[in-house]
Amino acid sequence: MNCKSDKLKNFQKYLKAQKTAAFVVTDLESVNFLSDFEFLYEGDASLLITPNKAFCFAKQMYLGDLARHTPYLTLIENNTIINIVGKLKDLKIKQAFFDPTKMDYINGNLLHSAGVKEKPAFLLNAREIKTPDEIKKISKACKISSAAYDIFRKKIKTGMTEIQAAKMLEDIMASLGGVGLAFDTIMAFGENGANPHHRNTNRKLKAEEPVLLDYGCKVGGYCSDITRTFWHGKKPTAEFTKVFNMVKTAHDLAIKAARIGISGGALDAVCRDYLEEQTGRTDLFIHSTGHGLGWFIHEMPRIAKGEKGKLQADMTFTIEPGLYYQGRLGIRYENSVHLTKNSLKILTKK
């Protein structure tokens, strides 16, 4: 039973290391992550976590299931800030904290009045370095999604719609052991690739046009993320080949530059400077170079313009440069990677 509470244990270790006596968590996704329980809606439950204990304040309807599935939580009926503040007093905790970027204003105000202090992005930072078990799951999810790409390439046919192709890809991942999607699959045919947040349509695949697919699956709750752009047909246009090579080179440069100690901003600049220099334009690479991934598809570190945070061992993140010519052509190339003490492992590649 206790094996399921790894995420909580790791967080408690972090609390200890950061000399933090107590931390209050109220947002649904963080509560679900730390409790390893699936509450349905915002406001269903909160957690008060100390280095040694974890209290769960939950709506009455959950208490039975919680008692059976989460022996590592001390249960308290009713999820109210008043209850939480009362517990802090009972425990004689001198200083507790909450994340002001995850707490709504009304409740934040109540905690503030009770003397609870702010620690922005605390949980996000706590998750930045992955445990061996987490890396194992992320790696497996990545392996499945890159293997799925090879099968997909053999099965994709002219005339399929984006929706059908996405479904086929998702089924392939499921058949390889992926459990659920990391995010909604992006399957963009032809000019649709120029929109980095394209939503799949019934547009049919024609012979001789590009296909961009950005997707990922989950294993044990952990995400993978991969993007490929390929030419469906025999003769890629000169423009496609040229743009593809620029993007791929930008990716390769970033992979080479990613090492312990480099800042997210400096790594982003490696891609950005190269693409701007090659294209002579600053409006074509319109998103950041990458993002951390783990239990959530977007975690720390950020690989983005001006980001000061430095890369450390056992971070997992994406490298995903792209170029977008509105209404015409978009190319993105993305891998998920694991930075180890000695090297950078590309997880979404054979």
Add this chain to the structure above:
Amino acid sequence: MPKLDAAKLVAVRKLLKKNQVDGYIISDFLDTKYIMGNAFIVPDEATLLIHQKGLYIVARTLYQAPIAAAYPEVKIEGADEHREVKIIAAAKKLGLKKVAFDSEKEFYSKGKAYVKAGFKEIPSLIGQIRVVKTDTEIKTMATAAKILYKAVKHIEKFLKVGVSEMEICQELESFCKLQGSTGVPFETIVAFGPNTGNPHHSTGNTKLKKNMPITMDFGCIYKNYAGDITRNIWFGGKPDAEYAKIHRIVKAAHDAVVEKARPGMTGKQIDAIARDYITKAGYGEYFTHRTGHGIGLQDHEAADISQINNGKILENYCFSVEPGIYLNNKFGARFEDCFYMTKNGPKRLG
């Protein structure tokens, strides 16, 4: 090209007037989705300032060009962080005198900045509007419902001896996806035999045999809106006499609600129609949940048809009607469709 649902903005502006403010700030993911459809991919990417004359958005830079192009009536500024600073500046530039923000859904860190700028707290204003569906929303939800009716028909030919709950679940989800659904709003419940006696059964590997009842409770998401349906089938041979009886009762209780509910009745009064019917039939204690729930962008939202909702159900509220009877370890039945309230009573979606 996507279009804003003008009826929603009209409703927001009416409420602004009523609350004596001339601008309202929102950033909650579902609330921004309510106004902007699929414009943003993940939470925390955009803040909206809705005012009497327009809509001002501060969003991640990558959205600036596509949103400016797609929504000519919208003013958009790009900012990858600290969007609240730009929103405060925009409110000043627009000459808005009284501005409020959603104190229930806005993060504490941002709410603090708004309070400092002299903005007022108004909790969940969009929430009040979301419960009343616009004509466009009702049309979209009708399409979602139609996908589910088709799926019920489609699945009949897959019901064979030896098929597992999981396989039927896969086929239902897969069928809905090919019909344009982008996902499932909640975990699909497929229950065979005695499993139907548990209203919250987790779909498993139980195999179908002759003379077994089947319950399927599943949904789809069409253009962001949720659909929800439950059907029961007796597989092979003649239904058990008691099963036929409880099935008849839940269907009749369901139909009684559709016939007798009127706008202006409370959720509790409508719930009582089904509950009284089932109680009179002698199964009151086996109807262990509420009669229905509101539905819209989320599968469960405001407009509960339950014993604890003293709020009125008004015209254009959307909700499920799903009475059930569960005889533990034996079997159970539930019948569910979704409706919108008209002046003449509930009208089935789709």
